[in-house]
Amino acid sequence: xxxxxxxxxxxxxxxxxxxxxxxxxxxxxxxxxxxxxxxxxxxxxxxxxxxxxxxxxxxxxxxxxxxxxxxxxxxxxxxxxxxxxxxxxxxxxxxxxxxxxxxxxxxxxxxxxxxxxxxxxxxxxxxxxxxxxxxxxxxxxxxxxxxxxxxxxxxxxxxxxxxxxxxxxxxxxxxxxxxxxxxxxxxxxxxxxxxxxxxxxxxxxxxxxxxxxxxxxxxxxxxxxxxxxxxxxxxxxxxxxxxxxxxxxxxxxxxxxxxxxxxxxxxxxxxxxxxxxxxxxxxxxxxxxxxxxxxxxxxxxxx
Ligand SMILES: C[S@@+](CC[C@H](N)C(=O)[O-])C[C@H]1O[C@@H](n2cnc3c(N)ncnc32)[C@H](O)[C@@H]1O
Numbered sequence: 001x002x003x004x005x006x007x008x009x010x011x012x013x014x015x016x017x018x019x020x021x022x023x024x025x026x027x028x029x030x031x032x033x034x035x036x037x038x039x040x041x042x043x044x045x046x047x048x049x050x051x052x053x054x055x056x057x058x059x060x061x062x063x064x065x066x067x068x069x070x071x072x073x074x075x076x077x078x079x080x081x082x083x084x085x086x087x088x089x090x091x092x093x094x095x096x097x098x099x100x101x102x103x104x105x106x107x108x109x110x111x112x113x114x115x116x117x118x119x120x121x122x123x124x125x126x127x128x129x130x131x132x133x134x135x136x137x138x139x140x141x142x143x144x145x146x147x148x149x150x151x152x153x154x155x156x157x158x159x160x161x162x163x164x165x166x167x168x169x170x171x172x173x174x175x176x177x178x179x180x181x182x183x184x185x186x187x188x189x190x191x192x193x194x195x196x197x198x199x200x201x202x203x204x205x206x207x208x209x210x211x212x213x214x215x216x217x218x219x220x221x222x223x224x225x226x227x228x229x230x231x232x233x234x235x236x237x238x239x240x241x242x243x244x245x246x247x248x249x250x251x252x253x254x255x256x257x258x259x260x261x262x263x264x265x266x267x268x269x270x271x272x273x274x275x276x277x278x279x280x281x282x283x284x285x286x287x288x289x290x291x292x293x294x295x296x297x298x299x300x301x302x303x
Contacts, residue, residue, distance in 0.1 A: 012219055013219055013220070013221060014107060016218050016219040016220040017107065017173045017220055018091075018107050018111075019218075019220075020091070020169070020173075020215075020220060021090075021091020021092050021093070022046075022091075022092070024091060024092075024093070024168075024169065025042060025045055025046045025091065025092040025093070026046055026050050027053055027057060027058075027061050028042050028046075028061055028065065028094075029042045029043065029045075029046040029048075029049060029050065030049055030050055030051075030052070030053045030058065031053070031057075031058040031061045031062060033049045034058060034268055034269065035265075035268055036058055036059075036061070036062040036265050036268065037062060037065055037066065037265075039065075039094055039098075040097075041094040041097040041098070042092075042094050045092040045094065046092070054276075055268075055269040055270065055271040055277075056271060056273075056276040056277040056280055057280075058265075058268075058269065059254075059265065059266070059271065059277055060250070060277065060280045060281060060284070062265050063250050063253055063254040063257065063281060064168070064198060064250070064284065066257050066261075067198070067250065067253040067254075067257065067286050067303075068095075068166070068168060068196060068198060068286065070257070070303065071194075071196050071286070071288055071301060071303075072085075072095070072099070072164065072166070072196070074301045074302075075162075075164045075194050075298070075301060076099075076164075078162075078296045078297055078298055078300075078301065079162040079296055082161070082162065083161060083162040083163060083164060084102075084103065084157060084158065084161050084162075084163045084164070085099055085102040085103070085163070085164045085166065086102070086103045086104075086105065086152075086157070086163060086164070086165050086166070087102055087103070087104045087105065087166045088105050088142060088165060088166060088167040088170055088182075089105060089106065089107065089142060089167060089168075089169075089170030089173075090104040090105065090106055090137075090166075091106060092111070093168060095166065096135050096137075102135045103135070103136050103138060103152070103155060103157060104135065104136070104137045104138065105138050105139075105140050105142060105148070106137060106138070106139055106140075107139070107141060107142075108139025108140065108141070109139055136155050138151050138152070138155060142170070142174060142178070142182055143174055143178045145181060145182070145185065149185070159189050159190050159191070160191070160192075161192075162192040162193065162194075162294060162296060162298075163190045163192070163193045163194075164193070164194050164195075164196070165186055165190075165193065165194070165195040165196070166196050167195070167196070167197050167198070167199075168198045168199075169198060169199055169200075170199075171183075171197060171199055171224055171227075172199045172200055172222050172223075172224045172225060172227075172228060173220075173221075173222065173223060173224065174223060174224050175223045175224055176224050176226055176227050178223075178224075179224050179227070180236060180240060183195065183236065183237060183240040183242075183289075184240040184241060187237075187240050187241035187242050187289075187291060188241060190291065191291060191293035191294075192291060192292055192293045192294040192296065192298070193290070193291050194288060194289070194290045194291075194298055194301065195237065195242065195288065195289045195290075196286065196287070196288045197234070197286070197287045197288070197289075198284065198285070198286050198287075199228060199284070199285065199287075200222070200225070200228040200283055200284055200285075201228055201229075201230065201231055201233075201247075201249055201282075201283060201284060201285040202228075202229070202230065202249070202282055202283055203222075203225050203228040203229060203283065204229050207279055207283055208225075208228075208283065211283070212225060231247040231248070231249060231285060231287075234247035234285070234287040234289075237287070237289035238289075241291075242289035242290065242291055243289075243290060243291050243292065243299070244289065244290055244299050245287060245288070245289040245290075246287065246288055246289075246302060247285055247286070247287035247288075248285060248286055248287075248303070249281065249282055249284070249285045250280075250281040250282070250283075250284040250285060250286065251278060251281040251282050253281075253285075253286055253303060254281055256303040257303075288301065288302075
């Protein structure tokens with residue numbers, strides 16, 4: 001008799017996608033240990049600093065974190081913090097610790113570091129959700145739309161409040177159809193909102209091919225990579241009902257960050273081959289889309 005299969009192919013694929021958050025957090029932990037930026041919380045999720053990362057990787061993460069944070073802070077300023085933040089596919093990202101009032105969506109179940117670091121004023125509801133006054137973590141598959149919607153309602157998300165949606169290297173793991181539905185639903189449901197999406201771009205060259213092959217070797221499929229061919233692909237937000245959208249590759253974002261701080265981090269480690277950093281930055285982008293029924297001036301947000 002054939003033995004019973006405990007894990008399906010899709011379980012294995014989901015586990016591989018889930019594990020990508022470890023890579024991101026390990027790299028962020030290393031870069032912060034070198035002083036690229038300050039993150040008081042990452043040490044609680046990744047205990048060990050781990051092995052050395054190349055300077056271009058650290059600078060790439062610096063650009064990613066600084067770029068995202070600049071847009072997040074601009075949104076908080078425009079809304080005077082009278083808003084909600086939903087971090088989609090947050091993994092172990094520490095943004096919610098910095099902001100304090102955030103709804104975090106992760107692919108269930110909750111990971112051990114997340115459960116271990118929840119504070120005493122929070123309530124672990126089951127292995128899928130954690131609730132507190134300041135933040136809640138919802139285990140939900142972004143591809144399973146009805147459940148996601150139901151869970152967000154249960155946690156009393158208020159569609160009328162200005163809402164910031166974050167997705168950092170997340171949509172690319174969903175098929176274009178699945179991520180389009182998500183982006184559409186957000187636009188339809190939240191009249192005053194901003195969606196910040198950080199992901200791969202210019203993936204139709206050898207660098208992109210190698211990235212795809214490396215991930216495939218780990219059973220991890222970039223199912224949405226078709227939307228990562230050029231910055232123009234991010235116009236998908238317009239067809240999904242957003243009023244305006246901007247997209248910049250990370251090379252451009254890096255050059256628009258406060259240059260004094262960039263000069264500081266560039267002194268931290270010697271970078272021998274500048275082309276490696278350029279190549280890396282040219283393959284990621286930040287895109288931000290807005291809808292602004294309350295006329296808060298969200299469309300003015302930028303670098
Ligand atoms: C590369 S990690 C990025 C984590 C985090 N956003 C960061 O930047 O540190 C990708 C994350 O997307 C999440 N993810 C991918 N597909 C998802 C889905 N269908 N539902 C929920 N989360 C998903 C994974 O669980 C993983 O945590």
